[in-house]
Amino acid sequence: xxxxxxxxxxxxxxxxxxxxxxxxxxxxxxxxxxxxxxxxxxxxxxxxxxxxxxxxxxxxxxxxxxxxxxxxxxxxxxxxxxxxxxxxxxxxxxxxxxxxxxxxxxxxxxxxxxxxxxxxxxxxxxxxxxxxxxxxxxxxxxxxxxxxxxxxxxxxxxxxxxxxxxxxxxxxxxxxxxxxxxxxxxxxxxxxxxxxxxxxxxxxxxxxxxxxxxxxxxxxxxxxxxxxxxxxxxxxxxxxxxxxxxxxxxxxxxxxxxxxxxxxxxxxxxxxxxxxxxxxxxx
Amino acid sequence: xxxxxxxxxxxxxxxxxxxxxxxxxxxxxxxxxxxxxxxxxxxxxxxxxxxxxxxxxxxxxxxxxxxxxxxxxxxxxxxxxxxxxxxxxxxxxxxxxxxxxxxxxxxxxxxxxxxxxxxxxxxxxxxxxxxxxxx
Numbered sequence: 001x002x003x004x005x006x007x008x009x010x011x012x013x014x015x016x017x018x019x020x021x022x023x024x025x026x027x028x029x030x031x032x033x034x035x036x037x038x039x040x041x042x043x044x045x046x047x048x049x050x051x052x053x054x055x056x057x058x059x060x061x062x063x064x065x066x067x068x069x070x071x072x073x074x075x076x077x078x079x080x081x082x083x084x085x086x087x088x089x090x091x092x093x094x095x096x097x098x099x100x101x102x103x104x105x106x107x108x109x110x111x112x113x114x115x116x117x118x119x120x121x122x123x124x125x126x127x128x129x130x131x132x133x134x135x136x137x138x139x140x141x142x143x144x145x146x147x148x149x150x151x152x153x154x155x156x157x158x159x160x161x162x163x164x165x166x167x168x169x170x171x172x173x174x175x176x177x178x179x180x181x182x183x184x185x186x187x188x189x190x191x192x193x194x195x196x197x198x199x200x201x202x203x204x205x206x207x208x209x210x211x212x213x214x215x216x217x218x219x220x221x222x223x224x225x226x227x228x229x230x231x232x233x234x235x236x237x238x239x240x241x242x243x244x245x246x247x248x249x250x251x252x253x254x255x256x257x258x259x260x261x262x263x264x265x266x267x268x269x270x271x272x273x274x275x276x277x278x279x280x281x282x283x
Numbered sequence: 284x285x286x287x288x289x290x291x292x293x294x295x296x297x298x299x300x301x302x303x304x305x306x307x308x309x310x311x312x313x314x315x316x317x318x319x320x321x322x323x324x325x326x327x328x329x330x331x332x333x334x335x336x337x338x339x340x341x342x343x344x345x346x347x348x349x350x351x352x353x354x355x356x357x358x359x360x361x362x363x364x365x366x367x368x369x370x371x372x373x374x375x376x377x378x379x380x381x382x383x384x385x386x387x388x389x390x391x392x393x394x395x396x397x398x399x400x401x402x403x404x405x406x407x408x409x410x411x412x413x414x415x416x417x418x
Contacts, residue, residue, distance in 0.1 A: 044293060051362075144364060217364065
């Protein structure tokens with residue numbers, strides 16, 4: 001390679017590195033915020049879980065959201081990102097959901113999808129899979145109001161019998177370098193932990209009417225919680241992906257510098273040889 | 284004097300924490316007044332104002348959009364999907380959403396689901412405006 005070409009490659013790699021480095025820092029800041037959001041959501045979901053648990057365990061209350069019914073159609077709630085550049089964040093989840101659906105269902109009448117994130121929407125659209133509802137452009141720090149509409153729609157579609165069970169897929173945030181693909185059966189609510197409640201409650205007016213309010217609110221909060229978790233995982237993966245990219249760029253620049261110097265040295269050596277040769281010819 | 288601990292929690296974090304000598308709220312079945320030492324109770328709330336009568340004799344208003352109230356002898360927890368303390372309500376936004384909901388209600392009488400949703404939005408907006416006026 002000519003000297004000029006190597007120089008150009010070094011410059012362009014340096015510019016890319018600046019961008020990936022900036023993106024890494026932005027993601028790190030967003031990850032911080034996302035973790036904070038997840039923390040402030042904690043007390044709400046803990047409390048609601050406690051109350052739901054104590055009602056569900058302490059009584060013979062029946063509610064359609066607690067009962068398993070024969071499955072004619074399955075709903076899948078998939079959380080992806082709006083953008084790529086986050087390592088395997090999106091592809092992991094999409095590949096898994098796609099494979100699961102192929103294994104479980106023979107025709108597209110047996111399932112329906114609810115998708116968050118542009119990457120997921122495009123993926124399922126291009127495979128002509130039925131998307132019931134989707135939202136894209138969710139803020140990096142989503143507020144509950146933003147999610148409320150799609151969450152209550154998902155719960156409503158279960159209540160009106162459009163599907164008979166609902167699974168949720170998202171990346172659970174473990175640390176900045178690790179996120180786990182999580183599959184969670186959201187509805188019917190079968191795995192409510194029977195909490196050892198410290199107090200048995202009076203219900204005003206009745207248990208059933210409270211469940212009517214409480215269970216949809218609970219299911220919606222689970223969806224919101226999953227989304228917050230997924231957001232943290234997204235920022236974490238993006239940060240890691242960008243850090244790797246920065247490291248790679250650094251390494252590449254090192255190699256290029258080495259060959260640049262070698263090339264330069266060779267050129268100088270040749271020049272000297274030529275001069276010496278020229279002088280020798282004159283004598 | 285005996286007091287009761289009050290906290291209002293939403294998915295976006297806690298909105299209100301404090302001590303009170305009495306809490307009144309509007310449940311679906313009617314008005315509730317809770318004093319310290321109340322028996323454990325759970326009740327769904329309507330879109331309304333929760334009134335916290337604090338120890339200095341002042342009353343704090345918190346607008347809640349439904350949810351429910353959990354009562355223990357020493358603690359009251361209100362879990363709502365949205366809630367604001369009177370002083371933090373954005374009145375302009377509430378006014379705008381009130382107008383929007385009214386327009387939508389006037390526009391379509393046929394679509395039931397949309398009408399219900401608009402009605403709820405209207406209730407929330409009116410509640411916010413009312414509570415904000417009491418700050």
